[in-house]
Amino acid sequence: MSTAAQRFLQDAAIKSADLLHREVIRRGMDSYDAAHLKGRARIKDWEAARQRCREIKREAINHLDRYLLQFEEKVIARGGHVFWAANSEEACTYVKNLATRLGVRTVVKSKSMVTEEIRLSPALEKAGIKVWETDLGEFIVQLRDEPPYHIVTPAMHLNRSQIAQLFREKLDPAIDSDDPVDLMAVARRKLREAFFAAEMGISGANFLVADAGVVAISTNEGNGRLCTSVPPIHVVVTGIEKVIPRLEDLAVLWPVLATSGTGQGITTYSTLIGGPRRAGETDGPEEFHVVLVDNGRSALLADAEQREVLHCIRCGACLNICPVFRHVGGHTYGTTYPGPIGSVLTPHLNGIKEFKHLSFASSLCGACSSVCPVKIDLHHHLLQNRRNATEAGATKSSERAMFRIWRAAMGSPSLYALGGWTVRKSLRLLYALGLAETFLDPMRVWNRYRSSMPLPSESFRAKWRKNRAASSS
Amino acid sequence: MPQAQAEAQTKETPSENSSRDRILQQIRAGLRTVVPEPPALASDRVIFEPVANPLERFQQECVLNLMECALTADRAASARQLSQVLQSLPEGEIFVQDDPSLRQLIEVAAPGRPIRWSSQGAPAEASQATITLADALIAQTGSILVTAGCGGRGASVIAPCHIVYATVDQLVPDLTTALSRASRDGILDRNSFACVISGSSRTADIEKILVQGAHGPRRLVVILQRES
Numbered sequence A: 001m002s003t004a005a006q007r008f009l010q011d012a013a014i015k016s017a018d019l020l021h022r023e024v025i026r027r028g029m030d031s032y033d034a035a036h037l038k039g040r041a042r043i044k045d046w047e048a049a050r051q052r053c054r055e056i057k058r059e060a061i062n063h064l065d066r067y068l069l070q071f072e073e074k075v076i077a078r079g080g081h082v083f084w085a086a087n088s089e090e091a092c093t094y095v096k097n098l099a100t101r102l103g104v105r106t107v108v109k110s111k112s113m114v115t116e117e118i119r120l121s122p123a124l125e126k127a128g129i130k131v132w133e134t135d136l137g138e139f140i141v142q143l144r145d146e147p148p149y150h151i152v153t154p155a156m157h158l159n160r161s162q163i164a165q166l167f168r169e170k171l172d173p174a175i176d177s178d179d180p181v182d183l184m185a186v187a188r189r190k191l192r193e194a195f196f197a198a199e200m201g202i203s204g205a206n207f208l209v210a211d212a213g214v215v216a217i218s219t220n221e222g223n224g225r226l227c228t229s230v231p232p233i234h235v236v237v238t239g240i241e242k243v244i245p246r247l248e249d250l251a252v253l254w255p256v257l258a259t260s261g262t263g264q265g266i267t268t269y270s271t272l273i274g275g276p277r278r279a280g281e282t283d284g285p286e287e288f289h290v291v292l293v294d295n296g297r298s299a300l301l302a303d304a305e306q307r308e309v310l311h312c313i314r315c316g317a318c319l320n321i322c323p324v325f326r327h328v329g330g331h332t333y334g335t336t337y338p339g340p341i342g343s344v345l346t347p348h349l350n351g352i353k354e355f356k357h358l359s360f361a362s363s364l365c366g367a368c369s370s371v372c373p374v375k376i377d378l379h380h381h382l383l384q385n386r387r388n389a390t391e392a393g394a395t396k397s398s399e400r401a402m403f404r405i406w407r408a409a410m411g412s413p414s415l416y417a418l419g420g421w422t423v424r425k426s427l428r429l430l431y432a433l434g435l436a437e438t439f440l441d442p443m444r445v446w447n448r449y450r451s452s453m454p455l456p457s458e459s460f461r462a463k464w465r466k467n468r469a470a471s472s473s
Numbered sequence B: 001m002p003q004a005q006a007e008a009q010t011k012e013t014p015s016e017n018s019s020r021d022r023i024l025q026q027i028r029a030g031l032r033t034v035v036p037e038p039p040a041l042a043s044d045r046v047i048f049e050p051v052a053n054p055l056e057r058f059q060q061e062c063v064l065n066l067m068e069c070a071l072t073a074d075r076a077a078s079a080r081q082l083s084q085v086l087q088s089l090p091e092g093e094i095f096v097q098d099d100p101s102l103r104q105l106i107e108v109a110a111p112g113r114p115i116r117w118s119s120q121g122a123p124a125e126a127s128q129a130t131i132t133l134a135d136a137l138i139a140q141t142g143s144i145l146v147t148a149g150c151g152g153r154g155a156s157v158i159a160p161c162h163i164v165y166a167t168v169d170q171l172v173p174d175l176t177t178a179l180s181r182a183s184r185d186g187i188l189d190r191n192s193f194a195c196v197i198s199g200s201s202r203t204a205d206i207e208k209i210l211v212q213g214a215h216g217p218r219r220l221v222v223i224l225q226r227e228s
Helices: A004-016 A017-041 A046-062 A064-077 A089-102 A113-117 A120-126 A134-141 A160-170 A180-197 A224-231 A246-261 A300-304 A306-309 A319-320 A325-327 A339-350 A367-371 A378-390 A399-409 A413-432 A460-472 B003-012 B020-032 B053-065 B075-087 B100-109 B175-184
Strands: A081-085 A106-109 A131-134 A200-203 A207-209 A216-218 A233-239 A270-273 A287-293 B067-073 B094-096 B116-118 B128-134 B137-138 B141-146 B160-168 B193-197 B219-225
Touching: A004 A325, A017 A246, A017 A319, A017 A325, A017 B175, A046 A246, A046 A306, A046 B219, A064 A081, A064 A207, A064 A287, A064 B020, A064 B075, A081 A089, A089 A120, A089 A233, A089 A287, A106 A180, A113 A120, A113 A233, A120 A131, A131 A134, A134 A160, A134 A180, A160 A399, A160 B053, A180 A224, A200 A224, A207 A246, A216 A224, A216 A246, A216 B020, A224 A270, A224 B193, A246 A270, A270 B141, A300 A306, A300 B020, A306 A339, A319 A339, A325 A339, A339 A367, A339 A378, A339 B003, A367 A378, A413 A460, B053 B067, B067 B075, B075 B100, B075 B128, B075 B160, B075 B219, B094 B100, B100 B128, B100 B160, B137 B175, B141 B160, B175 B193
Parallel strands: A081 A287, A106 A131, A106 A200, A200 A233, A233 A287, B067 B219, B094 B116, B094 B128, B128 B160, B160 B219
Antiparallel strands: A207 A216, A216 A270, A270 B193, B137 B141, B141 B193
């Protein structure tokens, strides 16, 4: 059984060489880049906006207990239910039991990365409940039995003809167009049936507003609206870090989230929901439940360096700008949250031993930190993860042995000179015998993809001495 | 429910908030770690360009949001405008928020159309259009703010066309004003739902190509009347 790190390396090699994938991602990212820059230009002081968003989130996270309780009190007062789940299992069990108790057979879901994180859909399907993803991108990856490729645009790795082919296979063999307008129409017709048949709608939340006691959900397609309006039960599944202090905070968070996510000035439907249908209201669910998922988040509060990772609003900007993401693609990460934020967060949620390699798979160029709308210092957190992994002993014994030898050599000039001489001589012999790039070649990782490095005729120390002697004479 | 099943369920279900205290304790313990505060934002920084002319800005933003905004002089002009929009739609039932001002308007603009009033329940899936009022219009983003009081939740999303009847004096300059007012007036205590809607439903999930009309309306029409 291969490790997550081995799978990452394999998939990264395959994806970087997949020309169709490269083309689809390049086009998607080009159009994002253009929209993102145009959107940013519409905000008078973008840096001030980022700073403001960071302050809002810091205020919320630094008083997380108080704001969560304020939110909870308001929701309960309106007849809603709030369930606190320590981990995935508790959250899934709560939703599954609720569904079973209320006789739910069909669930419609709007996009939610937390439900992916806790693997809610498989848990419900195991209980015999049919789950429909209703965001177009999520619907496409669900039909392919794949996880989302990207946290904002889940199907950005596919082009229209691949999607048309998928719809022909899974929905209707008579589909003869690959125009996105027609494909959307097919999905709309299919999912309309689901919306009106479902007994439960499940959504995520972009923000939990403490003072108003409402969840804020941003969607463009309107699927989130239907999920939370039509079925008789609405369940919100979200992370505890989504809370913000005041309703007015959305006046800057909504535009900044939309700008960073898609380049829009504001998401088409910026919805606020505070409870079940009230007496006298025309429609809306009779039951309203909010599941607050911890799943490792509260442990991050004690991390003085990385507490701010909880500020993340999941806009996807760091994925889009990341040169690593653009080459290896979202699925290669093998995590719910890909890209820089995923590489920082996953070791905290799923263990540093298994996921430390993600923090090493970065050039630390800092592009992610430069675009983050809440100014998370992502690339420094990657560096800290590397240090933490090493300190936790999550390194290979061979690596530790190499560093011990290196340290000894660095501490003794004669030992260092001897080592250099030995390596130069033995490599020269190895290459003379034509053994470059074979398993005997310690430089094979480098030499495999490049012309082999020329070996110096003498050591740096010898050259240094010669040059000094020449210049002083 | 048979007893065995009921027992199995109680055993399986964590009692309503069994983890609540543990999570809160862990949060409080974590927050005892002191994290240095970076300097605060200077108070004179202006994030969004102030909106000088709300009506003009609203109309500009409507164009960007791909919504239709028709400015009318008075109620009679609004009725003519509404009638034109309805004539462009297929035959069939329309859903209207049950409000005296809309009843008057419909009488003139849609004689003979089958109407379902919000007092009779949620809009049918096959509705050709929905007609509602708005709580406010937001110039900065070209948005309408609707609440559950505007004909319910489905009224702004179920039909392929959503028509909003509003007056110019409902315009507020920006999101901050709209949200502070919503907060002050307790709009979310009186309504289980509110939504800032900025255009018709859309997606760009296939090759990042914009498709108007996803799961919600393809058209969002605002009939904006000068006279209140």
